[in-house]
Amino acid sequence: MKDEVIGRLERWMKGERQPPFEAEIWPTGRCNLNCVYCRPSGSKKEELPPKKIFKVVGDCVSLGVKHFSFGGGEPFIRRKLALSLMRYIKTNGLSGSVITNGTLFTPNDIRELIQIGWDEIIISLDGPDASTNDFQRDKGTFKKVVKAIRTFKHEKEREASDSPHVSINMVLTNRNYKKLPEMIELIHNLGCDSLILQSLMQITTRCKELKMNKEQTMELRDIIMEAHSLAKDFEIRSNMLHFIQSEYIEKADDVPKLLTKDLKEKTGFLGAPCYQPWFKIMIGQRGEVGPCGSLATDSPLNVRAHKLNEIWFGDFFDRLRESMLQKEVPKECRACCTQKIIENEIIREKLENIK
Structure with a gap:
């Protein structure tokens, strides 16, 4: 967790209102894949036009945002827009990350992201081999993703560049949990920096057949310890130790x-x-605004009709903050992901340690 996030939260804690540190933007809700645990939403006609998205990014910068993350949907469905936004962000001296399925990169895209100094690419990959990954993420995706990551590795070596850092996002299921050590081996061989595990959520009916049972959840603990030892040897960062707690599954x-x-x-x-x-602050593909995807979906606020600074310092966000202070978690948060729970635990620990 970035020190500046903690610094701003400390000031909030003292009663000093602060601007957002991060803006998450979804250029689209569309996706080119049909993963078993995902339900992409949105249509092309609903999406914000490029000019409006650039206006939103500029407003975020004026508001005080220092880090941008792009998600969706698959951001590279709108390749030209995504790359233009990423160039703009780096030109303005800001940091950025993007989460992607990794199947749409061209060699030129990869070279450009290295040249502009993009900070982080988070690529979804659910197994160390095609049969495991493609069962969950569509046939042929493993080959495409590995090819893209190898290209990142080759071009970074050629340019003597550490950026962008490449992280792997993996959803744990009963088909891939035993392969965590192999996954670490693959990540190491591909030159990736970290592995982010996510729990499987029952978003679609197809998820039921992938859910881990109690016996598998218990078995996962020993597998995690083996994989963690490998990750430590290879200097690969991971959140896997959190999943020793069975409740995360x-x-x-x-x-x-x-x-x-x-x-x-x-x-x-x-x-x-x-x-x-x-x-x-999060801005969805239709312009809806919230602190995250879960709470932005049905938000009454939209950048088509409201100014960002008025949204951030307005009643909607203030009510959410007060709700959290009262430990009242909105029902929409059921759709959140495990990594956000872990991030909040890390933030709280850092805040508690402030002298």
Whole structure:
């Protein structure tokens, strides 16, 4: 977690209102894949036009945003727009990340991202081989993704560049959990920097056949320790040790309970289940605004009709912040992901250690 995020949260804790540190932007909700656990939404006609998205990014910069993340949908469905936004962000001396399925990169895209000094690419990959990955993410994706990552590795070596860092995002299921050590080996061989594990959520009916049972969840602990040892040897960062706690698998569909599980004795700012309303603003493909994808979807606010600074310092965000201070987690948060729970735990620990 970036020090500046903690610094801004500390000032919020003291009653000093702060601008958002991060803006997450979805250029599109469309996707070129049909993953078993995902339900992409959105249509081309609903998307914000490029001119409006650039206006939004500029407004974010004026507001005080220092880091941009792009998601969706698959951002590179709108390749020209995505690359233009990424160039603009780096030209303005800001940092950025993008989460992508990694199947649409061209060699020229990869070279450009290296040349502009893009900070992080998070690529979804669910197994160390085609049969495991492609069952969950569409036939042929493993080959395309590995080819793209190898190209990143080759071009970074050719340019003597450390950027962008390449991280792998992996959804744990009963088909891939035993292959975590092999996954670490692959990530190392591909020159990636980190592995981000995510719990499987029952978003679609097809998820049921992939859910881990209690026996598999218990078995996962030993597998994690083996994979963690390898990751340590290879200097690969990972959140995998958190998944030794079986509740991250078993209660993945009850995020509000996970967010509040250790907060009974904590009060005030340190007892807030989620800190995103204090440091992050999210703009969806239709212009909807919230602190995250879960809370932006049905938000009454939209950049087509409202100014960003008025949204951030307005009633909607203030009510969300007060709700979090009261440990009242909105029902929409059930759709959140495990990594956000982990990030909030890290933030809280850092805030508690402030002298």
